[in-house]
Amino acid sequence: MLNKLALKIGLLFFVFIVSIELFLFSTLYFTFVNERVDEVMSNLLARGNTHSEVLEDSFNDTTLSHVAMMESSSDFIVIITDEAGKELTHSDQIELEMREVLGHTDIKEVPEQGEILEDNWQDERFIATDSPITIGGEHQGHVLMFAETSQIKEMVERMRNQFILGGLISIVLTVITIFLLSRLITLPLIRIKKATEQLGKGQGGVALDIERNDELGELANAITRLSTDLDRLKQERNDFLASISHELRTPLTYMKGYADIASRPGLSEQERQEYLAIIREETGHLTVLIKQLFELAQLDHNQFSIQRELVPIDALCHTVASLVRPAFDEKNISLTVECEPDLTAWIDPARFQQVLLNILDNARKHSEPNTSVTLKGSQDEKSIFISVTDQGEGIPEKDVPFVFDRLYRVDKSRSRMSGGSGLGLAIAKELVESHGGRISIDSERDAGTTVTIQLERGENDAENPIG
Known part of the structure; x- marks a missing residue:
């Protein structure tokens, strides 16, 4: 059963092509018919002219009899008259229709090259021509040639039948061709429609193997890529939900467990305070995690406002360094700031402070005591660079592409206290990209x-020369 689109396309092509075929066949038919009829007329007139030329050379009874006898064995009829129209001889019996032609012919008029007396082959029984006999400049008679129109009608009928047969064959071939072409065009569309319906139902794994180098092929490839992306996003969503469930469940479990212990009778005040401190610590972890999740949700929905202003990068770096330095000193990690003094950028200082805090906190957690971390600001003609370099444990090459993914941890065995929630770098990436920037990571295992x-650098940075 043809689908609706294939049927519509097929009918459209059929009407269009058949209309063209009808026009072409009609034009060819009438052209051929007219040419063949004109050819018969011309042959009849030429035959009469030939006889008149012979009679002009020898106008006598013998020649007249010879002409009549020659035409008696042909499909034509000849009537030869004198200048007054009196019949001298004829090859066959003169029919009534022939006499009607003679009756309305002006015998006294002498055509120079002969003329066609009757050419209405569709309604008359005979067609006729008149070839004058002129001897010594004087009119001596007429050679009247007749041919039955039945022969022309039979010829036209044969041509009509041939054209009808050819037209029917062409229509059949057209229908077959249109059917194949419409299916060829619509089959990819049908497959694409089914694929989109499958995607609409939430079913993944759509693969359209449509090898075409046109717009349909591009559409199929786009849908295949969309399906792949949706499958990936679905898997990432499931992984994210599983990870966040674990991240939420762990502190809640600690809080419930230590709350139960702290509520037991017989505990000393010191033990109760220790358990309450653990509960407060887990509450803090949970608060930070929920805050980061809320920030990511705002970034995903473009609800995170960016208030740009011209910010001195050197001052920003020193401000951030002063905020994190106590934590670095506690772990005996040296923090150094190296920044060009005249370096400025159009950024949101609060958001970028959050970015640098997340990156520096990540560097601190993954650095050993007695190592150093460097916060550096630089620029070239096109860009401004802010980098954080540590001498920590580094990241395995296989994990580098995923460190900005949400809740991703290189070392799955690290605790939340030492390894964080896995959201800091993801938030940093979103904030940097919201400023139109890029963030990248270069790491080597055990090398930092x-x-x-x-x-x-935009137009607003043009006032900031490279010193």
Whole structure:
């Protein structure tokens, strides 16, 4: 059963092509018919002219009899008259229709090259021509040639039948061709429709193997890529939900467990305070996690406002360093700031402070005591760079592409206290990209890590020369 689209396309092509075929066949038919009829007329007139030329050379009874006898064995009829129209001889019996032609012919008029007396082959029984006999400049008679129109009608009928047969064959071939073409065009569309319905139902794994180098092929490839992306996003969503469930369940379990212990009778005040401190610590972890999740949700829905202003990068770096330095000193990690003094950028200072805090906190957690971390700001003609370099444990090459993914931890065995929630770098990436920048990471196992932020220099940075 043809689908609706294939049927519509097929009918449209059929009407269009058949209309063209009818026009072409009609034009060819009438052209051929007219040419063949004109050819018969011309042959009849030429035959009469030939006889008149013979009679002009020898106008006598013998020649007249010879002409009549010659035409008696042909499909034509000849009547030869004198200049007054009196019949001298004829090859066959003169029919009534022939006399009617003679009756309305002006015998006294002498055509120079002969003329066609009757050409209405469709309604008359005979067609006729008149070839004058002129001897010594004087009119001596007429050679009248007649041919039955039945022969022309039979010829036209044969041509009509041939054209009808050819037309029917062409229509059949057209229908077959249109059917195949419409299916060829619509089959990919049908497969694409089914694929989109499958995607609409939430079913993944759609693969359209449509090898075409046109717009349909591009559409099929786009849908296949969309299906792949949706499958990936679905898997990421499931992984994210599983991870966040674990992240929420762990502190809640601690809080419930220690709350139960703290409520037991017989505990000393010191033990109760220790358990309450653990509960407060887990509450803090849970608060930070929920805050980060809320920030990510705002970023996903473009609800995170960016208030840009011209910010001195050197001052921003020193401000951030002063905020985190106590935590670095506690772990005996040296924090150094290296920044060009005249470096400025159009950014949101509060958001970028959050970015640098997340990156520096990540560097601190993954650095050993007695190592150093460097916060550096630089620029070239096109970009502004802010980087954080540590001498920590580094990241395995296989994990580098995923460190900005949400809730991703390189070392799955690290605790939340030492490894964080896995959301800091994801938030940093979103915030940097919301400024039109890029963030990248370069790391080698046991050789340290460098996180680099690149901001394009815009027109507003033109006033900031490279010193």
